[in-house]
Amino acid sequence: METGVPLAAYLGLGLFMFVVGVVGVIIRRNPIVIFMCIELMLNSVNLTFLAFAKYGPATANADPYQHAMAGQMAVIFVMAVAAAEVAVGLGIIMMIFRSRNTIDVDEVNLLRG
Amino acid sequence: MFDVASWHPALQALLRVLLFVLPLLLVVPGLIWWERRLLSWMQDRIGPNRVATITLKSGRKIKLFGLLQPIADGVKLFFKEDITPSAIDRLIYFVAPAVALFPAFALGGTLPWSGNTLLTPIADVNVGILYVMAISSLGVYGIVLAGYASNNKYSLMGGLRATAQLISYELAMGMSIAAIVLASGSLKMTQMVATQQGDLLGVVPFLNNWFIFTPFGFVAAVVFAICVIAETNRAPFDLPEAENELIAGYHTEYSSMKFAVFFMGEYAAMLVFAGVFSTVFLGGYDMFIDPLEGFAGTTLGGLAAFMFKTVASFTCFIWLRASLPRLRYDQLMSLGWRTLLPVAVANFIVVALWILITSKYGVWQGWIAYIGAFGLLFAVYSAVRGLSKNRVDNALAPRSISLVDGTRSVNVADPQAEGVGS
Amino acid sequence: MPVQATPDLMIFGVLAGLAAMTAVGVVAFRNAVRSALCLVLNFFSLAFLYFTLQAELLGMTQIIVYTGAIMVLFLFVIMLLNLGSLQVLDERPDLIKKGLGFLFGGALFGLTATQVVQPFLQTSQQFAPEGFGSPQAVGRTLFTSYVWPFEIASILLLIGIVGSILLAKRRI
CATH class of the missing domain: 1.20.5 (Single alpha-helices involved in coiled-coils or other helix-helix interfaces)
Known part of the structure; x- marks a missing residue:
């Protein structure tokens, strides 16, 4: 099937979102925003998975159905892991705030030697 | 007649959207009138009955029972001064009412109001009920943003409460719907309606197979109805806008038309949720009996049946509002997590077992397994409850609160004994 | 290969533009609530991008899980922390960090675009059934x-x- 949208368009969007997430993780100091940037990266990977699932295998001898399904399964598991990660991560942020009264990542340096 | 089938698909879609949204907009004022009148009857007062009374020259009065009251209210709200507080987050403050209105109207995207597949639903996708769940989970944003942007601690508290409440009740709602999805074998709304046509469970000839008549469907319907009330922030779950503790919660700082938008969104969401309830549990546009020969199958007949069921469900929600006092916050959480979610999950397991045994061994074995599983789950539940009696039951027990100065504590259930209120 | 302006491509363009802008917004806004709102919009447009890839179940799951649950949790925590003191989430600018971040991000983008995405430039045939x-x-x-x-x-x-x-x- 041909829809006029090249695969590279989806890949480019995914790459752009991933890079924005990486930059955000580096330059922001607020752990909640850093966390959101990580979610952004996970989602860009999800988009890439689904794009590859839809556009099919690069090699001709792979089964398109299994290929498409593998992409979707990866997305489902990423979502499950992200949900667990958010629950625990936000709990950790709340704990840090409760015990130190700040959540600036540059201030949380107890482990520094 | 219009030949809709030959139109361009985009025009057909537009027609379907208009046929859903415009009547919804028109029905909402009527619903507000209906709620106010009904509430006043239930509370032994008269209610709004003055607007739209026409006095003729001869002295005769034509009474329309205050039917135009919502329009008068709307005009009043429209011309009131629109106060914008100064220390607010302006962008979010102005966007929040729109965000609150969006899910209410988008919710009905897969809701069929009649058997005519050309006119309804807007999109008969094969993830129909999931769409309803997804859009209803967006309903929290309007409230949270309004509460945050108002820069008012009561509004913020209302927003926080709404967040926790909606997340908690979303789960039980999803699980109760999952049982119905298992029983009907499809996520499509039209397929759900089709499953509910025919005799009850295939054996009872005088009742339709509406899910509310089946045991598992009844449990799911009760859970779903409670969750719907919690999702739309209606009494007895209207903690986000509790006027005696949070002034008016998230819309304290909103006046004039922006408040009206919140108000309208709430009622539209109520109506569409009532429509979802009647589609999933009450057979949707399927008519119970066919009074006129062949009327039930027509578009108008389906619409009449659907509207009757929807308004009946809506009336039940109003009835609940008139009957029940508002819950305390911990009672709300305890009800959602300790009662509704386990019940919905147990119901889901029982339905799955029933379907498995029925498909493997036969109908009667399926029913035996059904009753056995229900009994087993109840036994496990009461055993757990008995083992942890002092920990589970304290949600509804009277509690003592300590006063602000921390000098003494007061028993809430018996305030007179400690001299509070004097 | 010439790219034709099909309706699908236009829909993709709108959704991709929205997703890209909101992704930038997540990082650029100083206010954490606005960042979270941008992320909500981003996830919402991603759900529609999933629909354009005919993954309708995953699109719905995206809305339910991400916009309906995860982002609501984020907003909840942001507001809960805001309750204590209003200044707790303010950030001071750090030029060295920013410079390094943009440098590294640009390098990553360039490298991946030329090495990984480039071989797929010609692919536009969809094989999935x-x-x-x-x-x-x-x-x-x-x-x-x-x-x-x-x-x-x-x-x-x-x-x-x-x-x-x-x-x-x-x-x-």
């Missing part, structure tokens, strides 16, 4: 070929629940 994203197809695959990963994911979620309760509760 019709209805591969329907609930039936996904469910069947999930409960046959992928049943063990599915169970492990459920255990992971259980651990997540227990862990977050342990973290959040002061007194068990």
Whole structure:
């Protein structure tokens, strides 16, 4: 099937979102925003998975159905892991705030030697 | 007649959207009138009955029972001064009412109001009920943003409460719907309606197979109805806008038309949720009996049946509002997590077992397994409850609160004994 | 290869533009609530991008899981922290960090674009069969070929629940 949208368009969007997430993780100091940037990266990977699932295998001898399904399964598991990660991560942020009264990542340096 | 089938698909879609949204907009004022009148009857007062009374020259009065009251209210709200507080987050403050209105109207995207597949639903996708769940989970944003942007601690508290409440009740709602999805074998709304046509469970000839008549469907319907009330922030779950503790919660700082938008969104969401309830549990546009020969199958007949069921469900929600006092916050959480979610999950397991045994061994074995599983789950539940009696039951027990100065504590259930209120 | 302006491409353009802008907004806004709102819009437009890829079940799951649950949790925590003091989430600018971040981000983008994305520039043929994203197809695959990963994911979620309760509760 041909829809006029090249695969590279989806890949480019995914790459752009991933890079924005990486930059955000580096330059922001607020752990909640850093966390959101990580979610952004996970989602860009999800988009890439689904794009590859839809556009099919690069090699001709792979089964398109299994290929498409593998992409979707990866997305489902990423979502499950992200949900667990958010629950625990936000709990950790709340704990840090409760015990130190700040959540600036540059201030949380107890482990520094 | 219009030949809709030959139109361009985009025009057909537009027609379907208009046929859903415009009547919804028109029905909402009527619903507000209906709620106010009904509430006043239930509370032994008269209610709004003055607007739209026409006095003729001869002295005769034509009474329309205050039917135009919502329009008068709307005009009043429209011309009131629109106060914008100064220390607010302006962008979010102005966007929040729109965000609150969006899910209410988008919710009905897969809701069929009649058997005519050309006119309804807007999109008969094969993830129909999931769409309803997804859009209803967006309903929290309007409230949270309004509460945050108002820069008012009561509004913020209302927003926080709404967040926790909606997340908690979303789960039980999803699980109760999952049982119905298992029983009907499809996520499509039209397929759900089709499953509910025919005799009850295939054996009872005088009742339709509406899910509310089946045991598992009844449990799911009760859970779903409670969750719907919690999702739309209606009494007895209207903690986000509790006027005696949070002034008016998230819309304290909103006046004039922006408040009206919140108000309208709430009622539209109520109506569409009532429509979802009647589609999933009450057979949707399927008519119970066919009074006129062949009327039930027509578009108008389906619409009449659907509207009757929807308004009946809506009336039940109003009835609940008139009957029940508002819950305390911990009672709300305890009800959602300790009662509704386990019940919905147990119901889901029982339905799955029933379907498995029925498909493997036969109908009667399926029913035996059904009753056995229900009994087993109840036994496990009461055993757990008995083992942890002092920990589970304290949600509804009277509690003592300590006063602000921390000098003494007061028993809430018996305030007179400690001299509070004097 | 000339790219034709089909309706699909226009829809993709609108959604991709929205997703890209909101992604930038997540990083650029100083106010954490606005960042979170941008992320909500981003996830919402991603759900529609999933629909354009005919993965309708995953698009719905995206809205339910991400915009309906995860982002609401984020907003909840942001507001809960805001309750204490209003200045707690303000940030000071750090030029060295910013410079390094943009440098590294640009390098990553350039490298990946030339090395990974470039071979796929010519691909626009979709091989996946019709209805591969329907609930039936996904469910069947999930409960046959992928049943063990599915169970492990459920255990992971259980651990997540227990862990977050342990973290959040002061007194068990």
